Amino acid sequence: MAAENLEERLKAFLEILPYAGALKLRLAGFEPGRAEIEMPYDAHLVGDPETGVLHGGAVSALMDTCGGAAVMSHPDTGFITATLDLRIDYMRAATPGQMLVAVAECYHVTRSVAFARATAFDDDRAHPVATAAGAFTVSLPDGQVA
Amino acid sequence: MKRPGEPVQTVKLRRDAALAGLVERVPFAGFLGVCLDRRGDEVTAILPFREMLIGNPMIPALHGGVTSAFLEVTAQLDLAWTLVRDDVDAALQSGSAAPDLSGFRMPKTIDFTVDYLRPGLPRDAYARARIARSGRRYASVMVEAWQDRRDRPFAQATGHFLIRPADG
Numbered sequence: 001m002a003a004e005n006l007e008e009r010l011k012a013f014l015e016i017l018p019y020a021g022a023l024k025l026r027l028a029g030f031e032p033g034r035a036e037i038e039m040p041y042d043a044h045l046v047g048d049p050e051t052g053v054l055h056g057g058a059v060s061a062l063m064d065t066c067g068g069a070a071v072m073s074h075p076d077t078g079f080i081t082a083t084l085d086l087r088i089d090y091m092r093a094a095t096p097g098q099m100l101v102a103v104a105e106c107y108h109v110t111r112s113v114a115f116a117r118a119t120a121f122d123d124d125r126a127h128p129v130a131t132a133a134g135a136f137t138v139s140l141p142d143g144q145v146a
Numbered sequence: 147m148k149r150p151g152e153p154v155q156t157v158k159l160r161r162d163a164a165l166a167g168l169v170e171r172v173p174f175a176g177f178l179g180v181c182l183d184r185r186g187d188e189v190t191a192i193l194p195f196r197e198m199l200i201g202n203p204m205i206p207a208l209h210g211g212v213t214s215a216f217l218e219v220t221a222q223l224d225l226a227w228t229l230v231r232d233d234v235d236a237a238l239q240s241g242s243a244a245p246d247l248s249g250f251r252m253p254k255t256i257d258f259t260v261d262y263l264r265p266g267l268p269r270d271a272y273a274r275a276r277i278a279r280s281g282r283r284y285a286s287v288m289v290e291a292w293q294d295r296r297d298r299p300f301a302q303a304t305g306h307f308l309i310r311p312a313d314g
Contacts, residue, residue, distance in 0.1 A: 018200040019209035044177040048252055055174035056255040057218045061211020068210070083210045087259040 009079065010035075010069055023061055027069065033106045035069035037062060040099050052096030056130075059120055060088050062102045063132035067116040070104035071136045077106075077114055078139035084113070086134035094129045098122040106136075114138050157238050164234045164245055165189070168226050171252060175219045178212065182223060189227055191220035193271040193291075200268060208266030213291065217273060217303040218258050221287040224275035225253050225307055251310035253285060258305035266300050267293055278304075285309055 007030040014020045014027055014037075023045070029036030039062045047055030064086055071081045094100055104118035114136045120129045165184055169175050178199070183190045193199070193216045201209030230250055237245030273291040280286075285307045292299045 016203055017209065018198050018203065019212055020201075022198045023211070044173060046173045049171065049173055055172065055215070055219070056258060057174055057178070057211075057215025060214040060218065060258065060260075061209065064210040064214060082265070083260075083262050085259065085261045086210070086214065087257065088214075088255075089257045090255050 006030075006073060006079075010072060013079075014065070014069075017065075019061065020065060023058065025062065025065055028101065029103070030069075030073055033070060033074040034104065035066055035073050036101060036103045037066040037069060038099055038101050041097050046096075051093065053093040054096075054100065056088070056090055059090070059094070059100065059130050060086070060132075062100060062120060063088055063104075063118045063130065064134070066102035066104040066118050067106075067132060067134050068136060070106040070116045070118070071109075071114040071138070074106040074109055074114065076109045076138075076141065078141050080137075080139040081114065082137045084135040084137060086132055088130055088132040090130045091128050094120075095122045095124070100129065104132075109138060112138055160238055160243060161234060164230070164247070165227060167247065168223055168230070172219065172223065174215070175223065178215055178219065180216060180219050180223075182227075187231075189224055189274070191216070191223065191273045191275075193273070195269050195271075205265065206268050208268070208271070210260075210262060213262065213266050213271075213301045214258070214260040214303065216271060217260060217289045217291055217301060218255060218305065220273040220291070221258075221275045221289040221303065221305050222253055222255065222307065224289070225277060225280065225285055225287055225309075226250070228277055228280065229253070229309065253307035253309050256284070256306040256308055258303060260301060260303040262301050264298070264300040266291075269293055271300070272296075280309070283309055 045058035102120045106116045108115040275289040278286040
């Protein structure tokens with residue numbers, strides 16, 4: 001499948017995921033094996049009202065979705081994937097009011113497992129808010145059989 | 147220790163109110179719809195099913211981000227409850243209706259690792275945490291979530307939290 005076609009499909013896919021909609025996730029960048037997803041700041045997603053900092057649980061949804069999107073974008077995988085495991089390290093508090101952007105890369109694919117890592121930033125692109133690494137299930141590209 | 151004029155039921159309600167007060171301090175827990183059910187010293191987190199929590203509507207299953215968030219919120223709140231429980235009990239024993247938790251700072255997640263064991267089904271989910279270690283600054287927490295059957299968890303996680311002193 002052509003990359004542009006896949007990007008459109010992934011964009012449409014994100015739009016129909018109810019939870020991605022609730023977090024207002026948007027596909028901001030896409031190339032084979034790499035995806036970028038934005039999550040706007042929202043008071044509902046705050047972990048600590050005293051500081052206004054986003055909760056880790058909101059960041060993890062962004063990381064999980066972005067990692068999955070990077071796997072889907074990889075030429076050696078199909079359009080279906082599920083997360084096997086995901087580890088997130090929280091480097092620092094996200095600055096209240098700023099949009100979060102996750103960039104994920106699918107850096108290795110076997111017949112059964114895809115490995116992806118992701119980094120999330122706010123406006124300060126020099127200091128990540130969080131990093132994540134995960135393993136995802138692999139389906140074969142469209143039209144291929146095992 | 148039973149005090150005259152302080153029925154056990156009143157103490158239970160106040161303890162539950164203190165627990166609910168902790169949940170209210172995490173807006174994101176309200177966004178997900180998480181509530182806590184306390185039976186003695188055992189706390190179960192409940193995630194009532196809502197359409198919003200679905201990832202892929204074709205399957206349909208809970209979004210992985212919902213599952214991990216539910217586990218993380220459960221671990222954080224269970225740890226917070228463990229940290230304040232003695233203060234809550236002391237306040238209740240001294241006859242005070244509402245323990246003052248304004249100086250308490252919520253534990254901060256350092257890292258969190260989730261294993262997705264099965265798809266989360268479109269129905270209510272439950273989770274319980276176990277504090278593996280809680281030191282002066284760091285705590286290690288394990289948490290497990292299930293739906294129909296307790297012995298068939300759909301996700302498990304382990305995480306490290308930073309315990310912040312009241313003046314920190």
